[in-house]
Amino acid sequence: MKRTWTIIGVADVPHSFSWYLYLLGLPKAEPAHDYFGQILDADGTVLLCLHRWGAHEHPEPPRVWWRLQLLREWSHEQVQQVFP
Numbered sequence: 001m002k003r004t005w006t007i008i009g010v011a012d013v014p015h016s017f018s019w020y021l022y023l024l025g026l027p028k029a030e031p032a033h034d035y036f037g038q039i040l041d042a043d044g045t046v047l048l049c050l051h052r053w054g055a056h057e058h059p060e061p062p063r064v065w066w067r068l069q070l071l072r073e074w075s076h077e078q079v080q081q082v083f084p
Contacts, residue, residue: 003045003046005038005046005048005049006047006048006049007049007050007051008048008049008050008051009051009052009053010050010051010052010053011052011053012052013031013033013034013035013036013037013050013051013052014030014031014034014037016050017029017030017031017037017039017050020039020048020050021039024039024047026039026041031050034052035051035052035055036049036050036051036052036055037049037050038050
């Protein structure tokens with residue numbers, strides 16, 4: 001059987017990691033990195049992965065992306081030909 005891993009993009013991996021452990025009733029632990037952590041059950045099955053938004057050239061979070069997209073569209077609308 002194959003399993004899929006749920007990955008959630010978060011702003012603060014250590015804080016979110018602690019919150020999900022508490023939510024799932026698991027013992028306290030630390031993520032492997034400040035940009036990525038896996039929440040495992042007692043037998044080592046991956047329940048959830050947390051990944052920091054923007055780490056390793058991944059896309060920005062939706063709120064930031066939306067703002068950047070507005071700026072990108074605005075800048076493209078303002079293009080003027082400089083040389084004929």
